[in-house]
Amino acid sequence: MHLDLNTIWFILVGVLLTGYAVLDGFDLGIGALHLFTNKDEERRVMLNSIGPVWDGNEVWLVTGGGALFAAFPNVYATAFSGFYLALMLLLAALIFRAVAIEFRSKRPERWWRQMWDVSFSVGSIVSSLLIGTALGNIAWGVPVDANGEFAGTFLSLLSPYPLLVGVTTVALFMMHGAIYGVMKTEGELHDKLRGWAMGCIIFFVICAVTLTMATLLYVPHMAARVRENPWLFSVALANMLAIANIPREFHHGNDGRAFLSSCATIVTLMALFALNIFPNLIYSLPNPENSLNIYNAASSPKTLGIMLVIACIGVPVVIAYTVCIYWIFRGKVKLDRMSY
Amino acid sequence: MDVLTLSRIQFGATVAFHYIYPPLSIGLGIMLVLMEGAWLRTGNTLYHQMARFWTKVFALTFAIGVATGIVMEFEFGTNWATYSRFVGDVFGSALAAEGIFAFFLESGFLAVLLFGWDKVGRKLHFFSTCMVALGAHFSAVWIVVANSWMQTPAGYHIVGEGMHARAEITDFWQLVFNPSMLDRLFHTICGAWCTGAFLVVSVSAWYLLKGKHLEFARKSLKVGLTMALVSTLLQTVTGHKSAQGLEKNQPAKLAAFEGLYETTSNAPLVLVGWPDEKNEKVIGLFAPGMLSFLTHNDFHTPVIGLNEFKPEDRPPVTPSFLFFHAMVGIGFTLIAVASLGFLYFRKGTLHERRWLLWILVFSVLGPQLANQLGWFAAEVGRQPWIVYGLMRTPAGLSAVVKANVVLTSLIMFTFIYFLLFAVFIYLLNDKIQHGPDDADLIPSGKLALPTKN
Secondary structure, three states: OOOOHHHHHHHHHHHHHHHHHHHHHHHHHHHHHHHHOOOHHHHHHHHHHHOOOHHHHHHHHHHHHHHHHHHOHHHHHHHHHHOHHHHHHHHHHHHHHHHHHHHHHHOOOHHHHHHHHHHHHHHHHHHHHHHHHHHHHHHHOEOEOOOOOEOOOOHHHHOHHHHHHHHHHHHHHHHHHHHHHHHHOOHHHHHHHHHHHHHHHHHHHHHHHHHHHHHHHHOHHHHHHHHHOHHHHHHHHHHHHHHHHHHHHHHOOOHHHHHHHHHHHHHHHHHHHHHHHOOEEEOEOOOHHHOEEOOOOOOOHHHHHHHHHHHHHHHHHHHHHHHHHHHHOOOOOOOOOOOO | OOHHHHHHHHHHHHHHHHOOOHHHHHHHHHHHHHHHHHHHHHOOHHHHHHHHHHHHHHHHHHHHHHHHHHHHHHHHHHHOHHHHHHHHHHHHHHHHHHHHHHHHHHHHHHHHHHHOOOOOOHHHHHHHHHHHHHHHHHHHHHHHHHHHHHHOOOOEEEEOOHHHOEEEEOOHHHHHOOOOHHHHHHHHHHHHHHHHHHHHHHHHHHHHHHOOOHHHHHHHHHHHHHHHHHHHHHHHHHHHHHHHHHHHHOHHHHHHHHOOOOOEOOOOEEEEEEEEOOOOEEEEEEEOOHHHHHHHOOOOOOEOOHHHOOHHHOOOHHHHHHHHHHHHHHHHHHHHHHHHHHHHHHHOOHHHOHHHHHHHHHOOHHHHHHHHHHHHHHHHOOOOEEEOOOEEHHHHOOOOOOHHHHHHHHHHHHHHHHHHHHHHHHHHHHHHHHOOOHHHHOOOHHHHOOOOO
16 A cells, blocks of 8 residues: 555545544434433533533534545545435434534423424434444445446435444444443433443444444455455454453443543444545445546645645644643533533 | 526525524624623623623524534535536635634634633633634635635636546645635625624613613623724725725626626716616616726726626626625615714713614614625626636536435425524523623632732
């Protein structure tokens, strides 16, 4: 593998989307778990555990989308116009979820809060499901014509394998969110979240095992690179170990380390995904020669170079103050009058 | 309706709705910096109370701005895929830069601005407020860069032919500082400042009318009216510069704004009027020679008319003309309103003039309308091009998206946005009726500690 600008941008877009999955993953997960409790106070604590950080987390998706547009405009254009209805649904889900966080606690009425609680939760679940299904379609392959345009339909995107990836994503984010919740809460809610987290871990492990089997049986090209380069099996191994480490740390009461293991699970899953699709960005099925890859879909080398300079200036600064902000808001959530 | 019309309606409607909020974030951002700055400078806790109250309003507008902003980023790809392929190399860079330099800054420090009151010291909190405002301004910079490139493309060359032609960057700084970018940026930002200032003015005038929160209202008016006057006056300068740039860069747009068909020296400026497209003239009141003077600083220099352009290259005249003139009209009215308000406020007799207070209450609509109309004029005036001179609007559509699909999403957005707007107005009204919190007169947490010098 030759490290040219196109490859660097493949990695950078991957890093942005992985950042999104790790960060927004836990607040989407908190959203999915939101309706598990009936108590207003507990719902508020869960909401405020992600309160200061959720919109910063969502910026990773926005920037990832922008980077995809800039670095691989053909992929952006084909995927976004091809997945039109799915993306419109995703937008609706993201809108409802975002405004629900802001609106919910502004009024005391029960129906009001219930309405936005449901929006928040359903929006979070649907967003996770759709994002996962989109990745599943990229893995499985979608029909692309000779002009590089999507040649399938909305319903063709909802086939079993992509949906399985979608459900696995929901499970993964629920587990991730539950562990984050355990870390940020105390008292009764903390114990409840601990119970849900165990359930989510089991749900995720079942999904992950099913998905792994399905991939090996039905989507052999998604394991091709690891098959050809056995040393890459270390990534798969790291992924197993990260998953296995979650209940272990949990058992010992190391919530923070359980959360880090959950982050590592997401990172290694994304790495496996990226390793196996590389150098394609949209794999074309049934005509692999129409696939959009990091060369035929990319911007000019000059643009990729300029963008790399922008990323080298911007990303370290972003990471620095993001870390500071997480540091300021570290520790257990306490409700005060500025809270949601 | 065909897919072109539907896609244009959808993009226009979603961007118009979105654009209610970013100017508020930018404008209120600046107001928050002024208020919190005044608190740190004077130690008057009334300013602290103001900053806290307006922070809550800011949070509300910000959330909707973020939620509706993601839609915009997606829509280039969903509805305008061919355009996206054509401009991705250039336009995508600006969007990505916006994400990295603006959105992260804004949303990151927003956490401290909203939730950090009791957690961090005064200086760090003020710094965060400044960063949020700066981030909001940066996002205006990059989005205006991107849009201005569509108006006056520069720093690129076209590679490939037919279906595979696309614009590629040749000079990044030429692309960023394309001919119309700076003028349009100042005009946009100034418009946003007006929006924030008049919201503060409007709410404060309401409190004076109702005899509530008087001290709070007076202090807010002082900051709000000053900012309103400064930014409306500045807006005439930036507007003038923008129009002069138009004459150079997009003469067809300027001619459509003024309904000027024949190239004429001593070109008149339309003060009030209605374009008559059939007879190719404008009926109304004119200031003779003023258009020539304003664009060239000379009464005799000719201004290019629409007849110099083939009919298929002309923007639609009536809407361009009306949007533009309505914007200008509102702009000058706002100057008058801000001046009167400021004058009587300085005299100390503003609270006696209830008619003026009522005008101030409704003045909040002025900048919002002018912002919308200004963008309508800018975008309709660019037609029939999606990228001026390079790509026509119908050519930018997605190849695979059908009309019924766009109709579905258009209906969805209409429903969601009406709901959002209703809830926004309801909650905003709720906040205003509730008024500032007296507990905010006493800073709490680490903010209560005196600043160390």
